[in-house]
Amino acid sequence: MRTILITGPGGTGRTTVAAATALAAAREGTRTLLLGTDRTDTLGAALGAATGPAPVEIAPHLAAWRPDPVAGFRDDLAALQDRASAALDLLGAPRLDPEELTPLPGAEEIAVLRALRDAALAESHDLLVVDLPPLPHALDLLALPEELRRYLRRLLPPERQAARALRPVLGRLAGVPMPAEWLYETAARWDVELAAVEAVLADRDTTVRLVAEPSPAGAEAVHTAALGLALRGLRPDRLIANRVFPEEGGDGWLAGPLAQQRKVIDEWQTSYDVRTVAHLGRDPRGPDDLLALAVPEAGPADARVDWPVVDRLAPDGVLVWHIPLPGAVREDLDLVRRGDELVVTAGQFRRVLPLPSALRRCTVDGAALRDDELRIRFAPDPGLWPAAR
Known part of the structure; x- marks a missing residue:
C-alpha cells in the first residue's frame, strides 16, 4: 500500500x-x-x-x-499489571483502576x-x-x-534469553517470584511491533x-x-x-x-x-x-536515499561509505565509532547507525563533507580482514 x-x-x-x-x-x-x-x-x-x-x-x-x-495506554497498562501480578502482590502494590489512568x-x-x-x-x-x-x-x-x-x-539483549530455563530454579532458590520471564516476553512483543512500524x-x-x-x-x-x-x-x-x-x-x-x-x-x-x-x-x-486547493496527486513513490559503500581498495586501500546529508555544515558534524556502530551527529540530529558487515572489520580512516554528502573512509583491519591470496 x-x-x-x-x-x-x-x-x-x-x-x-x-x-x-x-x-x-x-x-x-x-x-x-x-x-x-x-x-x-x-x-x-x-x-x-x-x-x-x-x-x-x-x-x-x-x-x-x-x-x-488514552484507550491504548489503558489497555497496555492493564496487560502489564496482569503479567506482573505476582511481583505486584509480593510488593503489596494495589492495582490501578482504568478510570484513574491518564496517559x-x-x-x-x-x-x-x-x-x-x-x-x-x-x-x-x-x-x-x-x-x-x-x-x-x-x-x-x-x-x-x-x-x-x-x-x-x-537493556534486554535477546541472547540472554538462553538462560530462560534457569529462571524457575533461581526463583525457587531465592524464594520470590522472578519477573524476568514476562519481562522478556513483553520486550520481545514490543520489538516485533516496533519492527513492523x-x-x-x-x-x-x-x-x-x-x-x-x-x-x-x-x-x-x-x-x-x-x-x-x-x-x-x-x-x-x-x-x-x-x-x-x-x-x-x-x-x-x-x-x-x-x-x-x-x-x-x-x-x-x-x-x-x-x-x-x-x-x-x-x-x-x-x-x-x-x-x-488543487494539491498535487499522490504519484509514485520515489524518495528512498541510497547509502552505498564504494570499493576503493585497489587504488586507495579504503572502502568509502557515502551518506547524503543535504544542507549539513562541516562544523556541525561529528562521528564516533562505538563497536559495530557509528554515531553520526548532524546539527541538532543524531543517529546511531549499525555498520554494514564489510565495514565492521575496518577502522575509520577519515571523513569529508563534499557536495552535500558525508564520505567516511574505512581501512581494513589486518587482524580481521581476510589475507590476500
Missing part, C-alpha cells in the same frame, strides 16, 4: 494539505485512509466532518481515523505508531495519508521505532511530503527538516509551497510578499520537486474548498 507522511512547520496548513490530498485521491477512485494525529480534531474541521477513534467514512472511497492514546508522556506517540502500522498492514485501502505532527516533533516520531528497539536490545517507514512505497509557506522562516524549517530526514535515509518526494499569493496581485500591497515568495520558491526548485498551492484568502473548510 502507498503511504504518504505529511508534515511541516506548525501553522503552515499541513493538516489541510493532508485532507485535500486524501480527498483528491478518493475522488479518483483510490481507496484512501486519512490518519490524523492531533489531539484536537483539526482534521475533522478541515474535512467538515468529525473524526474519531475508529475509521469513519467521510466520502466515497475515503475514511478518516484519529486514534485515541503518560509518549503514550500519544506510541498510539500514532501503532495506528500507522495497523493501517499500513491492512488490506482495506490502497493509499494511506498520514497527517504527522508539526516539525520538529514529526522527525522525533519517525526516529522513535528505531531508537526504542535499540534501547530494548541494550520500522518496516512501514522503510518501505519504498512510503514517502514524506513537506508543507511550508515560501518565506524565510519556511525556508529555514525546510532546510532543517531535509537534514533530519536525510539522516534517516529519506528525502521529501514533494515540497508543497502552501498559501502562495496570486501573480496578478503583484502590483499592489502584495508586491513585497509576492517577490519574497518567488525568491524562496526559486531556491527550493533547485533541490526539490516543488508544487504550489494557492492562497484561497480564507481557511479552507469542507470538500469544496479542499478540492479548490
Whole structure:
C-alpha cells in the first residue's frame, strides 16, 4: 500500500494539505485512509466532518481515523499489571483502576505508531495519508521505532534469553517470584511491533511530503527538516509551497510578499520537486474548498536515499561509505565509532547507525563533507580482514 507522511512547520496548513490530498485521491477512485494525529480534531474541521477513534467514512472511497492514546495506554497498562501480578502482590502494590489512568508522556506517540502500522498492514485501502505532527516533533516520531528497539536490545539483549530455563530454579532458590520471564516476553512483543512500524517507514512505497509557506522562516524549517530526514535515509518526494499569493496581485500591497515568495520558491526548485498551492484568502473548510486547493496527486513513490559503500581498495586501500546529508555544515558534524556502530551527529540530529558487515572489520580512516554528502573512509583491519591470496 502507498503511504504518504505529511508534515511541516506548525501553522503552515499541513493538516489541510493532508485532507485535500486524501480527498483528491478518493475522488479518483483510490481507496484512501486519512490518519490524523492531533489531539484536537483539526482534521475533522478541515474535512467538515468529525473524526474519531475508529475509521469513519467521510466520502466515497475515503475514511478518516484519529486514534485515541488514552484507550491504548489503558489497555497496555492493564496487560502489564496482569503479567506482573505476582511481583505486584509480593510488593503489596494495589492495582490501578482504568478510570484513574491518564496517559503518560509518549503514550500519544506510541498510539500514532501503532495506528500507522495497523493501517499500513491492512488490506482495506490502497493509499494511506498520514497527517504527522508539526516539525520538529514529526522527525522525533519517525526516529522513535528505531531508537526504542535499540534501547530494548541494550537493556534486554535477546541472547540472554538462553538462560530462560534457569529462571524457575533461581526463583525457587531465592524464594520470590522472578519477573524476568514476562519481562522478556513483553520486550520481545514490543520489538516485533516496533519492527513492523520500522518496516512501514522503510518501505519504498512510503514517502514524506513537506508543507511550508515560501518565506524565510519556511525556508529555514525546510532546510532543517531535509537534514533530519536525510539522516534517516529519506528525502521529501514533494515540497508543497502552501498559501502562495496570486501573480496578478503583484502590483499592489502584495508586491513585497509576492517577490519574497518567488525568491524562496526559486531556491527550493533547485533541490526539490516543488508544487504550489494557492492562497484561497480564507481557511479552507469542507470538500469544496479542499478540492479548490488543487494539491498535487499522490504519484509514485520515489524518495528512498541510497547509502552505498564504494570499493576503493585497489587504488586507495579504503572502502568509502557515502551518506547524503543535504544542507549539513562541516562544523556541525561529528562521528564516533562505538563497536559495530557509528554515531553520526548532524546539527541538532543524531543517529546511531549499525555498520554494514564489510565495514565492521575496518577502522575509520577519515571523513569529508563534499557536495552535500558525508564520505567516511574505512581501512581494513589486518587482524580481521581476510589475507590476500
